[in-house]
Amino acid sequence: MPRTVLSRRALNRALLQRQQLLDRGSGPATELIERLVGLQAQAPLAPYVALWSRLDGFDPDELSELLRSRRLVRSSLMRATIHLVTAEDCLSLWQLLHPVADRGLRGAFGKQLAGADVDAVVAYGTELLSQEPYTRSRLRAVLGERWPDWDATAMAYAVSYLTGTVHVTPRGLWGENGPAALQTIESWLGRSPVADRPIDSLVLRYLAAFGPASVADVQTWSGLTKLREVVDRLELRVYADDEGRELYDVPDGPLPDPETPAPVRFLPEYDNLLLSHADRRRVNPSGRTIPLPPGNGAAMGTLLIDGDYQADWRHHRGQESAREASLRITSHRALTTDEQEAIELEGARLLTLIGNEATPITFATD
Missing domain, CATH: 3.40.1720 (Streptococcus thermophilus LMG 18311 protein like)
Structure with missing residues (x-):
């Protein structure tokens, strides 16, 4: 059947509204962070500007306190990159996105890890990080001493890629700083990651925050592959862009007037x-x-x-x-x-x- 065609400008305005960038919203920072399935956070203070642009009256101390109380954490999840997410999302998404980290490690350090017992390295590294935070340089030194014949840098990255970890405070707190140190999710949050959310839920949440979007878009955002079968089994609205590509959306996804003014x-x-x-x-x-x-x-x-x-x-x-x-x-x-x-x-x-x-x-x- 013929699809409704969405112009580039229509897609722009839909994305801005869902990202709360047409009008600043209100409410707790945790609600917005959960709705957006996290905020990119390789630069630890970047989420403060992201939230300031999206929330009316944003107070940076609110975000710092949420990190101190461990209701929010910075963890490598989507695309194997660091995101600021709620503790609940960290616990429920890690196992779902673990294949992304595994593929990223093999792509970046496969040659350096050839011949190494990666399972043994990760098990030992996990034991260390469950006891206290380690910087990657300290982890590299300890692993290199234990296995001097294997690439120490690659081993340290294997642990950080394949062990569910968070970047601990004080790094990421407003007005403070600290080393980029890692600790296991379980030891930091007091609970183990569990696979209690199906991939369907993650795709729907992405579309609600970033849609309408193509299958390739969902895969780019998440780092996961073979999502066509997931999209096909969901009840979604289907559109087309101006080049005829299929775009998918949640049934109640807002589509504002393309002529809606967009502020700086x-x-x-x-x-x-x-x-x-x-x-x-x-x-x-x-x-x-x-x-x-x-x-x-x-x-x-x-x-x-x-x-x-x-x-x-x-x-x-x-x-x-x-x-x-x-x-x-x-x-x-x-x-x-x-x-x-x-x-x-x-x-x-x-x-x-x-x-x-x-x-x-x-x-x-x-």
Whole structure:
């Protein structure tokens, strides 16, 4: 049967609404994090900017307290990358997504681990991480001493990939810092991961937060494969994009008017909005490479203008004095006066979170 065709702009507005980027929402941070199936969190402070852009009146101390109380954790899950998730999601998703970590390890370190007894390495590493947190460098040293003939770096990654772990606090707390240290999920949360959620549930949650989307999109976001059979057995709405590809959606997925205005939004490093589809043109029509900078986060990221990725931002704190600080906006095209004013207004709000509201905002075009 003929499918309803959704334009790129219609998909853009649907995604922005579901990501709470058309209008900031209200409510606890845990509710939004659960609804979005986590927030990307390789840069440990990035989720603070992600939540600030999505929640009205967001208080960074709320997120820090949720991490301290272990109601939220940072763990490697979707795509074998670090996400900030609820404790319940961490416990229920780890086993479901374990094949992604296994495949990632083999792809990255298969040659280095040839001949090694990976099961023995992981068992010993799990025992260590169940007792106390270990940085990867410390884990590397201990494993290398025990098995000097095998690649110590690869062994440390095998443990971190194949053992369900969390990144422990104080790393990731607002205004604090600490080493990137790992501990087992079971020892940190006091419960073992269990496979109590079917893959169907994960696909439905993805579509509710990122849809309408293709099978390839779901697979890109999760890192899982062979999801066509899962999508086919679900009761979903079916659309087509402007190139005829089938897109799937939950029955009650909102589709706002494509002409709905989209406000300027600052996104942090690695925001899932930009990384969770195989076809990312709905928010990145030019196909520009998404910058993936190192660092702790909350200092740089991307900027949505009329719903699309059209600029980058970077907060310079000033090495010598506060007078040298700036919020630097680098746009990918010439900005209109109205766009620049909107960016300045939203940027001034961002500075109340990450810096000093008196910090000057400067502009450049690449």
